Amino acid sequence: MIYLILALAIIWTFWKLYTNVYHYWETRGIPYVEGKFPLGSDPCLCSPSKFIGLEVQEHYKKLMGHPLGGIYVGRRPDLIVRDPKIIKNIMVKDFAHFRNRSIDLSFKENPLTQHLFSLEGSKWKALRVKLTPTFTSGKLKLMYSLFVECAQRLERKLQEDSMKNDGVVDIKDTIGRFTTDIIGSCAFGLEIDSLNNPDEPFRKIGMNLFKQRIKKRIIEMLFSVIPGLRNNIKSLRKTEEFGNMFMTCINETIEFREKNNVRRNDFLDLLIELKNQGHLIADPQKDVKVEESDHLEKIEMDLGMITAQCFVFFIAGFETSSSVQSYALYELAYHQVVQDKVRREIDKVIDKFGGVNYQALHEMPYLDQVINETIRKYPTLHTLTRVCTKPYQVPGTKFVIEEGIQVLIPVYSLHHDPQYFPDPERFDPDRFSDNNKSSITPFTFLPFGEGPRNCIGMRFGLLQTKIGLVTLLKNQRVIPTSQTKSPLVFSNSLSVISQNEGSIILKLESV
Template identity: 45%
Template sequence: METELPWNIILASTAVLAFIYWYFTSTFSYWEMRGVPFVKPLPAFGNIVDYILWWNTYQESCVKIYKKLEGHAFGGFYDAHKPVLLLRDPEIIKQVMVKDFANFRDRNQSIPEKLFPLGSHLFSLTGSRWRKLRVMLTPTFTSGKMKMMLPTIVECTRELISCLEKSADSNDFLEMRNVIANFTTDVIGSCAFGLQINSMKESDSEFRRMGNKIFKPNHRTSIVRSISLFFRPIFWILKPAAMSQEVNDFFIDLFKDSMSYREKNKVVRNDFLQLLIQLKNKGKVDEDRLSSKDDIHLTITEKVSAADAEKDEPLEMTDTLLAAQCFVFFLAGFETSSTTISCCLHELAVNPDIQERLRKEVDKVLIKHGGKITYEALQDLKYMDAVVDETLRKYPPVGNLNRVCTKAYKIPDTHVNIDKDTKLIIPVYAIHHDPKYYPDPEKFDPSRFTENNIKSRPHFSYLPFGEGPRVCIGLRFGRMQVKVGLAALLTKYKFSVCEKTSIPLGFDPMSSTITFWPNKIFLKISHRDN
């Protein structure tokens, strides 16, 4: 009897190990059986071991996979043990994002709203609920509404400029991501919630603290993220800080209090919150005519999303649903814009000739418009457009675009069928750094975005805001915020590299699978006349 016990343990352990091995490798024949080129996976880790172990970002892992699939229009890989299809060819990307959008409507599997009520926002909603909300929110982001919000953004730049004065006097070294995050927090706090946050002076404000809780990488969140790749329910059991009850309650209460105050005191402001109040009370937002070239990204959504609209389920405009839209407005406007401005300033410091040319354009345009940053002045900043476009190419805030196959689909002119619920990835960061489209991709070169150079590339080789009906609804607001911030800074200050500046700029391996964050950006600030 004494000799049987060890054998029982050995047999049981062997069975457990065999099951674990089977669980983590049972899907590894998926792409081979379908005749799809694929990258050979490692047991358990699939093709993203370097991401799971925090060696690099998920986007950088996708670059490696993208390169290994060179010569193929698409290919398979494994997210731990989950099969994922990576698209490389711009024409197939166009097919998925626009022409056959009905088969790929969703970005991800839906978020359980009982576990995270703020997850019912436009970025994460699926199916007919997404389509109905998208159509209802479209009028809130027209060029007319952007003009209405511009003075609020300009007002926030005055505080930014004022707070940097002493640092410029002393030629200080500043961590620009933190500085710009304070600015974008103030902008979003004012435009989305009607609040004067004053993050430049009160960096420990509750609003700023919540922003850090959501975006600042930490080991607990990274551990939850890594484990959930193997067993998805863990994600909802442990929940990262961004989905905590504290964050949820803060934003919902903030929205309700702001809305209640305005309705009781008959306060009306030109901001996003006011448009949501209008949507709740009237069931719609007063529309502008979508005729401007600035609104093309909205008209394509209307046309494609209108199909099958009669099948939409009812969508009740509850306080929680509306608060979720303010929440995602905060997420998108705070992080992506601060990353873009910070990375742009980094490149302007590394390339002082580009910085000087851009400053001269800003000076010239502002003189033309009476020294004021107006909507029309922003349209005249053509070289700034190219500089921002090149920043978004080199540092796209959303490094990958996700899609889920919602109806079985055959890739045109191939024998490959995509099963329902298959996850697809469009590797934006990898495409933006492909020398086939962008020679010498690590070089910062705004001339890539002259009219002729843009026409020379496939349209779907540049995707900083996505494309098709699920293109970023707030892209016009984001670009406006970036251009206003840059124009205000360059009229007053000069930015230079210092001994603490990282060249090239690296990324934090604890970044999320969607957005990814540069490491700290240290620059020297001085008055422009110095």
């Protein structure tokens, strides 16, 4: 009997200690979504069918009328910010209090994580300074010929596909292979052709990285319930084989280029320049260098650091740009008037420049509107995270965000809030016309983040998206078929990247 009483006492003590955290927001007078043992505010956390962006949106709606509010992810108290003014403070004005993203990674065990997206504090700042010149307009213009080579293969592939299977294609797969070729060429210097070789190993690696598995969701649920578990299940975080493959590929390419004095004007060339010289020429037309200041932490661009940057470039570019293009084509298939208007603009600009050169892509304002409306309705990152790095008193309140608290910027929720975007489920590129875009509330449209930790590869991603859409739309019309799923359904994923389930089937018709 005494053992039973002792066991019950231990269980009761554990339960009290575990659930005591669920009073965190209440004791601070902050509106919150109630947390319950063991999953906190997210009863659907381990469900493979619930899109995380929608989970966050449910909390966002429950906190309506409040500028911010608390939730519980497992035992962890997180803060959702709804007020655009506070979002601006966190991301820009008071960035010094929120310099880090919420990423739990071991740099010693996984060297591939030493990249710009995950580094923190002074290391992140030093690397950001080094890499800023890599994505200037001048650098992208030098890379443009690599984009064109991939676009030409895409054009030929689309022409072939339009004459097979009644023109019905999985546009998500086709565009995904196109962006894989661009990433392979611009980041790794690899002449791959996954457009015509679906079994291309480089493509398979990317597909495996983004494959959805229920097991992953359950593992993340366990981490949220028992945070310390993450540090004790090393096998779940091992990427030795994958890292070695990337390291070998990069090392062999660098050795070949340096030995044979080869230059391709790609991302890897710029990283090699950083390794050898410590800086980049910011603009090829101007002898301006972005150098490390004395107060910045010194970062050596060794092979490991170069490989990590190529890795994150691969991850960021593999799914994001292809998704934007696929979603845009999906919407254009259902909005033929909009599609015709885009095509007329493309034809007009091509006539003016005699082709699709770098400048031509930057003189298509209606295409820009279509892309902006696509990434509003389908934001690539459904939620942005920041971690409070030193105590921060929210302006106009007595509330202090404590060090270590994770702040959630609910991008998907903001983009679908009728207060900021009326009738948010309607696809309407005119929201971003010159006459209307000035009325958009600042910091409610955040497809690339804002402030010092915004997306450094934004220009690259947009260029990739534009050339892909123009290549298709100048020769092909896209229309829905009986196999086209509508509306799109988004999958549950550990990633903050929004991914739809299954294929996007459309029909191509030559114009």
